[in-house]
Amino acid sequence: MKKQSAGDGPVIIKKYANRRLYNTETSSYITLEHLAAMTREGRDFKVVDAKTDEDITHNVLTQIIMEEESRGQTMLPVPFLRQLIAMYGDSMQAMVPGYLEASMDSFRRNHEQFKSAVEGAFANSPFAEIAKRNMAMFEAATAAFKPGSVPGGMPGAASASASSAASVSHPASSPASSTASSPGSSPGSSKDDEIAALKAELAKLNDKIEKLNP
Numbered sequence: 001m002k003k004q005s006a007g008d009g010p011v012i013i014k015k016y017a018n019r020r021l022y023n024t025e026t027s028s029y030i031t032l033e034h035l036a037a038m039t040r041e042g043r044d045f046k047v048v049d050a051k052t053d054e055d056i057t058h059n060v061l062t063q064i065i066m067e068e069e070s071r072g073q074t075m076l077p078v079p080f081l082r083q084l085i086a087m088y089g090d091s092m093q094a095m096v097p098g099y100l101e102a103s104m105d106s107f108r109r110n111h112e113q114f115k116s117a118v119e120g121a122f123a124n125s126p127f128a129e130i131a132k133r134n135m136a137m138f139e140a141a142t143a144a145f146k147p148g149s150v151p152g153g154m155p156g157a158a159s160a161s162a163s164s165a166a167s168v169s170h171p172a173s174s175p176a177s178s179t180a181s182s183p184g185s186s187p188g189s190s191k192d193d194e195i196a197a198l199k200a201e202l203a204k205l206n207d208k209i210e211k212l213n214p
Helices: 032-040 057-069 078-087 093-119 127-144 157-169 175-181 186-212
Strands: 011-015 021-023 028-030 045-049
Touching (some): 021 032, 032 045, 045 057, 078 093
Parallel strands (some): 011 045
Antiparallel strands (some): 021 028
16 A cells, blocks of 8 residues: 655645645645545655644545545445444444454455456456457447447357348248348348347356356
């Protein structure tokens, strides 16, 4: 998480009575957004009252969270906030900070491990072929609904075309083929064949996934 690189120890931020924040490292005034960016970059900082030298980092970090939450993309659900408020004054209150800190640290580690696993997941795994087929099917499905286009590259697209060709060359083989060979309904029937082929491929994919799961 921490990527502290410039200087030793946390950057000292002074907060003045007019609510302005002063970065002593860059000798410039900054905003809460700057502090949020520093947090995401892993820069450690300490906010102190310019007059009393009191550590007010907690208050400022809470203010940053309020600013982020007020922008519409809330991350703290209402039930969590209610439970958190209810813990104030409770006999277990002293244990909550340590519990939340440990939980977030565990979540961060799991998040990093998950990202690393996803990045190299398809390199040498049995899901590599499934991922390729899934992408091909997605591209084929997208192309199927574009006017005047015929999906290509999907396993089963060729078989759908072959079955369409067979139905045209043998119009009397079945009522469905007779309908497909009629001049007024061939475009719709062709799209139905493509959708049917796509559903068949999805069914095969589900079967493979079920077999891979113990």
